[in-house]
Amino acid sequence: MLPTAVMEKAQAEFLDWQSLGRSVMEISHRSKEYIALAETAEQDLRELLCVPANYKVLFAQGGGRGQFSAVPMNLRERGDSADFLLTGSWSEGAIKEAGKFLKTNVVAGVVIQDGLSTVPHITPSQIDQKSAYVHYCSNETVDGIEINDIPDCGDVPLVVDMSSNILSQPIDVSKFAVIYAGAQKNIGPSGLSVVIVRDDLLDFAMPEIPTFLHYKTMAKHDSMYNTPPTYSWYLAGLVFKWLKEQGGVEAIAKKNAEKAALLYKCIDESGFYLNKVHADFRSKMNVTFHLPNTDLDAIFIAESEQAGLTALKGHRNVGGMRASIYNAMPIEGVLALTKFMRDFARRHK
Numbered sequence: 001m002l003p004t005a006v007m008e009k010a011q012a013e014f015l016d017w018q019s020l021g022r023s024v025m026e027i028s029h030r031s032k033e034y035i036a037l038a039e040t041a042e043q044d045l046r047e048l049l050c051v052p053a054n055y056k057v058l059f060a061q062g063g064g065r066g067q068f069s070a071v072p073m074n075l076r077e078r079g080d081s082a083d084f085l086l087t088g089s090w091s092e093g094a095i096k097e098a099g100k101f102l103k104t105n106v107v108a109g110v111v112i113q114d115g116l117s118t119v120p121h122i123t124p125s126q127i128d129q130k131s132a133y134v135h136y137c138s139n140e141t142v143d144g145i146e147i148n149d150i151p152d153c154g155d156v157p158l159v160v161d162m163s164s165n166i167l168s169q170p171i172d173v174s175k176f177a178v179i180y181a182g183a184q185k186n187i188g189p190s191g192l193s194v195v196i197v198r199d200d201l202l203d204f205a206m207p208e209i210p211t212f213l214h215y216k217t218m219a220k221h222d223s224m225y226n227t228p229p230t231y232s233w234y235l236a237g238l239v240f241k242w243l244k245e246q247g248g249v250e251a252i253a254k255k256n257a258e259k260a261a262l263l264y265k266c267i268d269e270s271g272f273y274l275n276k277v278h279a280d281f282r283s284k285m286n287v288t289f290h291l292p293n294t295d296l297d298a299i300f301i302a303e304s305e306q307a308g309l310t311a312l313k314g315h316r317n318v319g320g321m322r323a324s325i326y327n328a329m330p331i332e333g334v335l336a337l338t339k340f341m342r343d344f345a346r347r348h349k
């Protein structure tokens with residue numbers, strides 16, 4: 001979900017933006033009004049994430065998967081292989097795509113300890129120091145695994161797919177070479193992606209790279225080499241403003257921790273629901289859980305939908321349930337879910 005306040009503002013100015021008598025969708029991306037919007041959005045994002053001056057912020061097209069291709073093509077000239085953490089289906093997708101452009105080495109993956117998923121800490125000795133880059137995904141939505149322990153890769157550039165937990169908590173941008181995120185979880189509508197790239201990495205693209213994916217070209221044209229997704233960028237800008245009004249990333253991180261803690265507590269105390277991720281790697285964005293037997297899954301889905309609680313079905317690869325509680329989900333939504341879950345458990349134990 002997107003913040004209701006943002007949707008209402010967009011609705012109110014849908015036909016007439018800034019008294020121009022037109023929608024923001026209908027004005028040129030080269031107009032001074034739109035350029036001001038674009039610059040403000042970038043500035044707000046920079047403030048929210050404390051992005052250092054030696055990083056470019058790009059508003060790109062093609063979502064998260066677009067960057068699965070763009071990253072290897074932009075860094076290919078640094079080396080002919082890259083190292084990867086394989087921790088779930090998103091990192092797997094990134095590896096598969098990168099494999100079209102360079103050799104891919106998986107250096108670590110999920111380790112099951114006492115039945116719970118964990119991810120090992122990465123040290124430079126595990127990394128091929130000739131690698132073009134190291135890639136990992138900081139939040140695997142399907143499995144509900146979040147990695148907050150940033151891999152230590154020595155001097156090899158670290159690339160992270162932060163699609164599903166960007167802006168959910170403070171991060172130290174300087175630890176990364178490239179941060180990318182499809183917009184549709186915590187930023188705005190799908191299709192847009194945000195790329196934060198350290199400026200010494202702009203000159204390593206393979207010559208065959210499609211121009212609109214080329215970070216250096218994108219940066220040179222302030223993300224307007226081709227017409228950007230103007231309406232998505234506008235909505236992202238409204239979300240950044242909303243986030244600042246909430247007190248910024250630190251304040252939303254507190255709320256996110258509180259929301260996730262409520263849900264995991266409900267699961268752990270139930271003697272009914274089961275989450276199989278180690279406490280250190282439990283996602284604060286996607287809480288996954290299983291019912292005692294799969295026959296109950298359909299009943300849980302039907303009853304929860306009747307209670308107005310939607311989109312709880314787990315990914316088809318893992319089954320069970322998944323509650324996605326991104327930034328815009330209010331705590332009331334989580335309280336309604338835990339109330340329903342307790343009641344459901346009581347009735348079906």
Ligand SMILES: *Cc1c(COP(=O)(O)O)cnc(C)c1O
Pocket residue numbers: 062063064065066090137139140141161162163164182183185190191
């Ligand atoms: C949602 C998500 C994506 C999605 O990519 P799209 O191309 O925008 O569909 C990629 N990576 C992660 C980690 C995600 O959570």
